[in-house]
Amino acid sequence: MIVSKAINIGFVPLTDAAPLILAVEMGFAEEEGLSINLVREHNWSSVRDKLSFGVLDGAHILLPMALAMSLGLAPAPNKIDIPIILNMNGNSFVAGNKLTKKIKAVGGVFGKTKDIGEALITLTQESPIRVAVPFLQSMHVTMLRHLISQLGHTPETVFDFHVCAPSSIEMALNTGNVDAFMVGAPWATNAIDNGSGHLMLTSNSIWQGAPEKAFGIRRQWLDEHRNEAEQMVRVLYRAANWVSNPSNASVASEILSNPKYLDLDTNHIESNLRGDILVKSNGMTINEPLALQFDAKRIGFPWKSTAAWIAEQNAPYWGVSIEDARTIAREACRTDIYRSALESVKAPLPSANEKVEGSLKARTSVSGFHEPIFGPDAFFDGITFDVA
Structure with missing residues (x-):
């Protein structure tokens, strides 16, 4: 298979960088014909600045940061698009x-x-x-x-x-x-x-359905490399589903703990992947399946309504109008790329690009799939948000 020119992708050493790291280490990227150059960054300011100036093509990114960048809140104007969500909560x-x-x-x-x-x-x-x-x-x-x-x-x-x-x-x-x-x-x-x-x-x-990190990519790069962008979505979808399988937690944690990636305790990483949350230093733990979710078939879709809610909450602090924040956030969520990339692998795809946020109290099925896919996404106070 012909391997593309290397794509420069930044990440910060966190467990939720797993889909990107495993896409490379498990050979998923190579099988898709992609060459990914992972660049370890110490902090989010570095990711933002390097994306802004085109040093990085894409990144493991905080979703609100990507939206803020698209609203012009970065050192250099650069629209950042979101074709897939990497994880929920965490x-x-x-x-x-x-x-x-x-x-x-x-x-x-x-x-x-x-x-x-x-x-x-x-x-x-x-x-x-x-x-x-x-x-x-x-x-x-x-x-x-x-x-x-x-x-x-x-x-x-x-x-x-x-x-x-x-x-x-x-x-x-x-x-x-x-x-x-x-x-x-x-x-x-x-x-x-x-x-x-x-x-x-x-x-x-606080919010069961809160997206956390996304794959953010410069719009200019995406416009010039749409095929590679769709390949990236398929690779990340596959890697995220792989790491969400508990039977792969041990192997995944060994890879992630490598000094060139997280350089942290393997056991801590593995416990997080399994949903085991340490509460106190005396060893008290709880198991919370919703605490850190990677299952791409359930959480990978970049809902425009989710981004609109996040943008609306932050607009007053970012000094932008709620209307502008909503509009730019919805534009940034590239549901078209997600759908085009994953139709061929028969991924579960919702019929709409927006939903009433906070309305799913339990797992909900998608037409054509028997397994409950989306949700729950309730807020702690029971509110709902309808962007329409």
Whole structure:
């Protein structure tokens, strides 16, 4: 098979970079005729800047960051398109040991979303809680703001966000620069295992259907390389489905732990892939299948309505109109590329490009497929969002 010119793809060392890494390591890309040059980046600012200036063709990317870039919030104007979602959820809100005691003292209980939110509000009557996040234009920030706003309070009075690279977040907590953090796997597991803090919430407890990372690609590159873009979608679809199979977790974690990729504890990575979430350093774990999802046939479709909700939530903070944010977000979700790429492999495809967000309380079937495919996608407060 003829292998294309190498595509430069950036990633940040997180478990949810798995589809890209495994696409290369398991030979899926080569079988499709693609040559992928994976570029490890320390932080999200580097990914954004290199995408903006065309150093990277595409990247493992925070979905809100991709939308913000398409709205012009980047060093150089460059539209970023999303042809496939890489994973759903995967973030954890971890409180430092001092804050954990305070949360418990005012009635906060692990996993009880409203209780934790109300406890945080109670504790911030004098000053906001300092929370480390990997990037401001992220689902980490979007989810925490949604939690507080839906409880009737202004997020800025509760949270003071500090940007830290995922690899530096635990250090920021241990040095007292922040009180808590929200970060993706396996960095939260590492910190909890080291005794640095306690798990309060996983992101799926705020929104079960929250997309996390996407494959973002420069629109100019996509326009010039549509065939390769469709090949990338097929490769990532295959890799994501492969890693979602529990029987592959051991092999996948060994690959991901390699120093050139995550360079982190294999056991922590494997436990995240299996849905085993470490709550305390004493070994207390829970199994939460919705905590980190890769199953592309269920979560890979880039719903325009999902992006519109995210854009609408962030528009006031980004200094853009809600109408412009919605429009650009819907344009960025390339459902046409996803459909064209996957029709040939008989992937389950929804009949529409938008849905009522938050309306799926359980797994829902697609016409022609007996297995329930999409959902659940409920918000913690039961709201729904209809972009129409």
